[in-house]
Amino acid sequence: MRDLNALATFVAVVDLNSFSLAAERCGISKALVSKHIQTLEASMGVKLLNRTTRKLGLTQAGERFYERCARVIADAEDAVRDLEDASPDAHGLIRVSTAMSFGRLHLLPAIADFLREQASIQIDVTLSEHFVDLISGGADIVVRMADEPRLSNLVARKLAPVHHALVASPSYLASIGMLACPADLLRCNCLIYAGTGKREWQLSGPDGEHRIKVSGNFRANNGDGIAEAALAGLGVGILPSFIASPHLVAGRLIHVLPQYRPPQRTLYAVFLPDRHLPKRIREFVRFLSERFGPEAYWDTALRAAEHQHR
Secondary structure, three states: OOOHHHHHHHHHHHHHOOHHHHHHHHOOOHHHHHHHHHHHHHHHOOOOEEEOOOOEEEOHHHHHHHHHHHHHHHHHHHHHHHHHHHOOOOOEEEEEEEOHHHHHHHHHHHHHHHHHHOOOEEEEEEEOOOOOOOOOOOOOEEEEEEOOOOOOOOEEEEEEEEOEEEEEOHHHHHHHOOOOOHHHHHHOOEEEEOOOOOOEEEEEEOOEEEEEEOOOOEEEOOHHHHHHHHHOOOOEEEEEHHHHHHHHHHOOOEEOOOOOEOOOEEEEEEEOOOOOOOHHHHHHHHHHHHHHOOOOHHHHHHHHHHHHOO
């Protein structure tokens, strides 16, 4: 009987066309990936892969072997998922990747509550400004905001709308005077989000669309940095409401040009398509959908505070 782990490693190498990515997916070292392939080839007396420094390719024998191995691994995974579905409790590991600000403020507290309900599940969280490659196996779920999902080979489940607002501290606004229209931003110190590299802000208002080429002496690669700079009175920034809401409610920040709004985005849970999605992932996505949507609680709190002050 061949080692099923070695067969799974072989399938991962072919699927990902990389020993390194296969090692990540299988949770083993690159050296062990090489050993698995060498052991398979030696035990069967046939070469499976043509390897050069730049690319991998299946031999004729390797192509036939891969087709059978891929079916074996898929059947094994289906068998495990069938057992999971038959169990009254979801269990297993979920690897989640999300942005730093959203993760710290909202996803980590949500995960804590989820794990109180689902004690048999383990969650491994990565906070990063970079979108993790789901195909390489770096994560099972990515929770991110986007204009719209652009990857057709992934499933993107909408969790909640994400509104953005122009904000500044009361002290900064007092120092520069009244802002009446988007063009007034040209005389402001604007806090730039370095993740996009864009210095043009798009705003929609009662008189249509505006594109303002802004400038400023502060940049940050995540929302926390923009928020801290705004709270310190450095200038005007654009923040998602999931960061800005408590500061706006408390009066630490103020809406700038409230009749003009940056484009709305959407919070998604993104994962690979799978006809037998593991129960633990289905339960987690369901929990997030209920937790954050259809109207996010931070927007509800902000709307209530704005209504109270009218």
